[in-house]
Amino acid sequence: MVASASPRPVERLSANDLTVLATDRGSVPMNIAAALVLDQGDDLSQAELGRLLELRLPAVPRLRQRLAATPVGCGRPVWVDDASFSVERHLSGGTVSTDTELLGVVADLVTTRLDPRLPLWRAFLARDLPGHRSALVLVLHHVLADGLGGLAVLAALADGAAETARPLPLPDPGAFPRAAPDVRDLALDTVRAHLVELRGLPAALARGVRGLQELGLGHRPRLAVRTSLNQPSGGRRRLSVAAVPLADVAAAAHRAGGTVNDVVLTAVVGALRDTLAARGEHPEQMVVSVPVAARTRGDAARLGNEVGVRPVAVPTLPHHHERLAAVVRLTRAARTTTRAASAAPLGLAFRALARAKVFQVFIERQRLVHTFETNLRGPSDPLFLGGHRITQIIPAAVSPGNVGVSFTVLSYAGELAVTVVADPEILPEQDRLTDSLASALDTLAPGPGEWSPHPHRT
Numbered sequence: 001m002v003a004s005a006s007p008r009p010v011e012r013l014s015a016n017d018l019t020v021l022a023t024d025r026g027s028v029p030m031n032i033a034a035a036l037v038l039d040q041g042d043d044l045s046q047a048e049l050g051r052l053l054e055l056r057l058p059a060v061p062r063l064r065q066r067l068a069a070t071p072v073g074c075g076r077p078v079w080v081d082d083a084s085f086s087v088e089r090h091l092s093g094g095t096v097s098t099d100t101e102l103l104g105v106v107a108d109l110v111t112t113r114l115d116p117r118l119p120l121w122r123a124f125l126a127r128d129l130p131g132h133r134s135a136l137v138l139v140l141h142h143v144l145a146d147g148l149g150g151l152a153v154l155a156a157l158a159d160g161a162a163e164t165a166r167p168l169p170l171p172d173p174g175a176f177p178r179a180a181p182d183v184r185d186l187a188l189d190t191v192r193a194h195l196v197e198l199r200g201l202p203a204a205l206a207r208g209v210r211g212l213q214e215l216g217l218g219h220r221p222r223l224a225v226r227t228s229l230n231q232p233s234g235g236r237r238r239l240s241v242a243a244v245p246l247a248d249v250a251a252a253a254h255r256a257g258g259t260v261n262d263v264v265l266t267a268v269v270g271a272l273r274d275t276l277a278a279r280g281e282h283p284e285q286m287v288v289s290v291p292v293a294a295r296t297r298g299d300a301a302r303l304g305n306e307v308g309v310r311p312v313a314v315p316t317l318p319h320h321h322e323r324l325a326a327v328v329r330l331t332r333a334a335r336t337t338t339r340a341a342s343a344a345p346l347g348l349a350f351r352a353l354a355r356a357k358v359f360q361v362f363i364e365r366q367r368l369v370h371t372f373e374t375n376l377r378g379p380s381d382p383l384f385l386g387g388h389r390i391t392q393i394i395p396a397a398v399s400p401g402n403v404g405v406s407f408t409v410l411s412y413a414g415e416l417a418v419t420v421v422a423d424p425e426i427l428p429e430q431d432r433l434t435d436s437l438a439s440a441l442d443t444l445a446p447g448p449g450e451w452s453p454h455p456h457r458t
Contacts, residue, residue: 010181010189011079013067013143018076020143021067025360026400027235030142032150033110033396034410035102035126038388041134046093046125049136052386053087053123059156062144064176066119074186081177082119089118093125102126102135103239103394107421109139110396111237120144136385147291147376147397158383158390222313223367224287228279229272229404232364233423237398240430242438246416248445256321258328260411261375264418265290265314265331266324267440268373268407273316274436275429285313289369311369320443363401371406372399378412395419405433 013021024030038044057063065079096102105126114120120141127134138157140150181189224230246260253260269286276283289309312330317323374397383390395410396419404426408419418437422430 010185011065012076012189013078017143021077023363024141024143026363027233028111028237028398028400029113030400031110031114031139031398032142032145032147033106033137033139034150034154035106035392035394035396036136036138036154036383036385036390037102037129037392037394038134038136038385039391040132041386041388042128042132044125044127044134044386044388046091048386049093049123049125050087050091053091053157056157057087058176060153063119063121063153066117067143068180070186071183073190074183075190078181078186080180083177085119085177090121091123091125093127095128096126096135097128098130102129102137103241106137106394106396107237107239109137110398111235114139114141133391134388142397147374151376151378154393155379155383158385159387224370225283225285226367227276227281227283227370229276229426230367230370230402231404231426232402233400233404234425236424237421238424238430239394239396240420240422240434241394241417242420242434242441243415243417244438244441244445245447246411246414248447249416249441252324252445256324256328258324258331260416261290261373261409262327262331263324263441263444264375264407264409264416265312265373266320266327267437267444268371268418269314269316269327270320270323270440271433271437272371272405273318275427275433278429278432283316283370285315286371287311287313287369289372291372291374320440324444360400366402369403371403372397373407373409375409376411378410380411380413382413393417396421405430 020030062079064082064085066082067077068080069077094105096105105124109122109124114122121144122139124137124139125134126137129135138154140153145153249260249263253263256262265288268288272286273283289311292310310331312327314330315323315326317326374395376395378393390413392415393410393412394417395408397406397408398421399406405420405422408421410417410419418441420430420434420437422433424430427433
């Protein structure tokens with residue numbers, strides 16, 4: 001296929017994207033994944049899915065673009081159309097017999113590095129699941145999209161919110177592929193970008209100060225206590241899932257004056273507390289890194305990373321509702337007027353560590369956080385793919401370094417799913433931790449008619 005004469009406007013990595021790329025040096029790649037479980041999907045063949053993706057991909061331009069380095073003095077890497085793109089290079093499939101086996105497939109895919117010469121994603125069709133189901137596993141590199149961007153990709157690839165919904169309007173297929181920008185275009189764009197940065201320097205400095213506040217660095221930082229869950233992780237991960245009705249969690253959050261994520265954070269720390277107590281460890285608090293998105297919704301035509309982090313030091317109180325009250329107080333006090341302001345100072349620090357080639361040493365020995373918890377609000381109504389209802393979405397994000405277990409949370413169609421992502425060498429008792437997490441969620445968010453204001457006393 002011959003590129004068109006008119007080049008696409010220069011699409012560079014943002015500062016946040018550059019941080020992701022520069023720090024992707026760990027034992028596992030910085031990938032995110034989602035398994036879309038399809039009802040009655042056993043009649044969907046890999047060829048049919050390929051044709052469906054071929055029709056939908058123009059709605060997500062980044063899925064047909066690859067990263068390209070620029071000449072010296074021409075700024076950050078850019079996204080360019082992959083002139084040799086084909087869906088077949090990204091799509092594979094196979095037989096998967098059980099839900100547990102599906103989780104294993106997702107774990108293997110999300111921990112396998114993507115080919116940097118191609119658009120940074122892959123898909124796998126898992127066929128023959130029990131109950132005449134199948135599942136589409138989609139893996140994206142984090143540099144391509146953050147969590148909200150990943151949700152936008154899923155929405156663009158799906159039929160819509162009803163079985164009869166028409167596919168989203170698609171761009172003109174004749175516009176692909178566009179010619180890559182030449183050296184002159186890149187040089188001029190670099191000069192313009194530097195001028196914009198100079199004009200925005202005062203605002204950037206102010207945002208940096210707010211970012212340090214979001215990170216809790218307005219005072220002398222307190223190192224996270226060492227635990228056996230925090231040691232250099234390897235290249236394998238195991239997944240398990242705890243799920244609860246979203247309405248129950250929302251009701252519990254409302255009663256406590258907090259958010260759905262406050263309830264999840266409380267349950268996560270409770271599960272960690274139980275696991276460490278069984279090992280004879282009793283930390284007074286667990287520091288959880290919670291992403292903060294700069295935007296409230298994603299756009300499939302405008303991906304990338306716009307996320308900061310907020311560390312929350314949660315006391316390991318024995319009773320779930322007392323711990324929830326403490327979490328609500330902490331998160332309410334930590335909220336800032338500028339969301340994700342911490343991305344700027346974190347990015348500068350992480351890129352500096354990467355340039356000095358000590359980032360891997362840092363993340364394998366860091367004592368800033370114990371775990372990561374990512375919470376995304378997905379569609380409230382069921383989506384369909386190729387006419388098949390998506391009954392469940394299982395999210396997964398992997399983190400390198402010395403965090404042995406992390407948590408990826410997604411609400412979808414009335415269900416809140418918490419995926420436990422762990423290094424099996426560091427957390428061999430993952431099933432017990434997952435059971436403890438499910439029990440904590442059930443206690444904090446019981447069904448209608450089951451609630452007691454002090455359930456830990458009954």
